[in-house]
Amino acid sequence: MAWNTRLSQLNDALADLAYSHEAIVRLAQEAGLQPSKINFSGNAMEIWHSVISELDKRNKTADLFAVAQKHFAENPFLMAAIGSEHIDYSIAPQLDDISTWKNPDYAELEVLTMEKTTLLPITFLELGMRKAISVAKVEVKIGSSTNVGTGFLAKFPANDKVFFVTNYHVISEKTKIPYTKIIFNYEDDLEGGIKHTEVFKINAEGIWITSPIHEFDVSIFEISDEKLTLKNYGFIELYNVEAPKNEFVNIIQHPGGQSKQLALYHNIITSSSQRTIQYLTDTLKGSSGAPVFNSAWDIVAVHHSGGILKKDEAPLPFGFKSRNEGIRIDAIIGYFDKMITNGK
Template sequence: MAWTKKLTQLNDVLSDLVPNKDGITKYVKASGLKPQYIDTSGNAMDVWSNVLSEADKNSKVDELVKSVLDTYPDNQFLKSALFAKEIDFSVAPDIDDTSDWQNVSEETLEVLTMEQSTLLPVNFLAKGIQKSKSVGKVEIKIGSNKYSVGTGFLFKINGIKELFFLTNFHVINDKKYIEKTRIIFDYELDIDGNSMPSRSFKIDPAGPWYCSEIKEYDTTIFRLIDDSNTLGEYGWIELKEVEIFKNDFVNIIQHPKGEMKQISLYHNIVTHTNDRVVQYLTDTLKGSSGSPVFNSDWEVVALHHSGGGNKEEEPALPEGIKSRNEGIFINKIIQFVKENHKN
């Protein structure tokens, strides 16, 4: 099965409409699929993904869409999915179109065969855990049972006393969403695999609000309310100007799809840099926007903001690697903060 953009977006839409996996079975049966052939483990989004895979395999995607349309007859996303033409009905901006993606070169592909050492001191792990404390989930309520999600992190810059929180402009960019937004820390598993007690904070509406649009730095910066004086438990990441080069390694701490905090540590090669962006093969998903991109010394080198599939003119990627991602070079964001804060 070729998992298309249309199926990906259908998965998002169906998961929003039917977020309880117990309610999915009736649509499976109505579309002529056999429930016993579908894996129902995981969350609703996982189950819908399995349902769509089975429907596509049996040429019953349209029947599945029609069965859900019986319940949601006015849903324009479902209606558009019945057309043969693949329609992009994503709510989020297509950031891929704003990026000047660079070819993944043969030089980089050779690095992926492990011609470059990936050995690190064991304290790399402890340092990463420490940095991860400052990374939080951004959750914005946009409907009665619908949320927009992203990632962000607490930071300071030398010479400025203010403690800021940083995420993407395309995650939140309008003050009207401040009251509907929570920043959640410790949304993760402990060493035994149990959920940790998380804590959420609200945005300070009277604090700094620095925004840079998608085509510039895709950045929103603000302060959090800390009435209980507990924000200090999460520390902060000190941002400083750095250098980053092609073939360097980068790691991303993130909340992919709004899930518990995760880290990507495999095939993390930088494929291109310039004075605005850093592009890399490090894994991310929807919801990872606003994550800190770290080098091997746990210095932030970029603010992750977008991703895209391999372009036709690029060399083929190794098996198992399907796309590359992009972040805004952190030096630009540091300059942006300094220019705005002094004003």
């Protein structure tokens, strides 16, 4: 078959799930491809591209899908690539395409393993749950595919309105408003089901502020509230917040379009600039637009990109295989103020 978004998604997922040469060889052999046919030059993404291309020549991509499903049945990328209704995760930009990753040094990695205590007051959980109420899943229906992301309700300084904030690459054009749903309360309940959700639409007549991926990668807009129930989901106050290296961050997100989840603690900032922060944590592409919090539950950034380890990078502590970047909330606040002042 011609290379398509499903094969690209399979490529992305396998590069994240099976990135060592040994794992790649094992899965490729299960799908019917001998190691001698694999081009091992490049990173895991490039090696898997070689594997999939070779299997495609032999009409064996279905075998690879079956192998991947057997080993990684819980992975939403793979399930979406296999399923009849395709969820397109390719909208998220690759970190190496939009930014330069600064490798963490030994002292920073040591913080993850031994230097700082993980003891927290019990109120930490209560405050986090309050913030989580304002976080929602974003779905944008594009033809037969659905783009997914995360966003949150927020109030900017010196402005009384409540806005919804997500990434520009999640929704960037007003033409997509009729096909977009903002879904609150998409969470697991204690019985293993999903809580009662509520769906809102974007207010097409309201304030609409965007900034492209290579600038602030943000879309800020108002939500229609015909039933006057939006107040039930509160909002998160935004402030200019410091984001120093070695500070821990927590991310409330809808990874892969799944129910709301939390990447909690020992996720560390490895680099900080005026525009971005970089950090090690677990995210998926549906996490785009998620709020990145510090330990006081102040938003320090809006998550917008991630990437797997490159072949020349040293292994990270167990569980920390993802490189991630967010746009600093200070920069987004400054951009919002500028646009409002200019009469946007």
